[in-house]
Amino acid sequence: MRAVLEVNIQEADFDLRVLQASLLQGRAEEGGVATFTGYVRVNNDDRGVQSLYLEHYPGMTERSILAILEESAERWPLFAARVVHRVGRLQPGEQIVWVGASSAHREAAFAACEFIMDYLKTRAPFWKKEQGPQGEHWVDARESDETRAQRWQGQQ
């Protein structure tokens, strides 16, 4: 089985219903779709966030996420997996990232979705800059994200 994999990097918002449907291939073989949607929080480490700017590395961003999707499809029997990530200026409450995976059974769909998100956090070249009452601030990477991503290593 060859999974259908897709990556979209865009400034525009996205429609959850359309994305969910895009993981189904029309043969009613999927038993489940797991998805994750990330939103821009209004505060981060006790700092107020008025807006967020997402910088990325065009080219490498798409390649690195596709590599993560390919790895997920090697680990679990997926029909489809997709990532949509927004860039540019975003406001609190807006959707920023979406990950979805479809499979015959829920276990693979749940696991793949979490794996993709954990790897995206530590391997995909995005950088967040917050704008708040105290001015601008580059967001620091979290140790906990690295720890979460490392859980998958050596695990099949």
Place this chain on the structure above:
Amino acid sequence: MLQVLFFGRLREELGCERLELPASEALSDLDRLQASLAREHGERWQAALAAPNIIRALNQQMVQGNAAISDGDEIAFFPPVTGG
């Protein structure tokens, strides 16, 4: 030529997002390139490029440790990523 790119906080600290350098024996690997950039562009570059957590990518793939580079390569330096 070598295409050298900088992103995020590092790009801002250096005031530079892209450099084009002639490939040479003196810039034959990532460590030598980073040391040369730190040396040739003044104190600001020296301080910013001394950060211990800088990530390096060669032709759009993250590299652990050092790697050889050659003419036509695209090299990027950036801080730990914060997407998602």
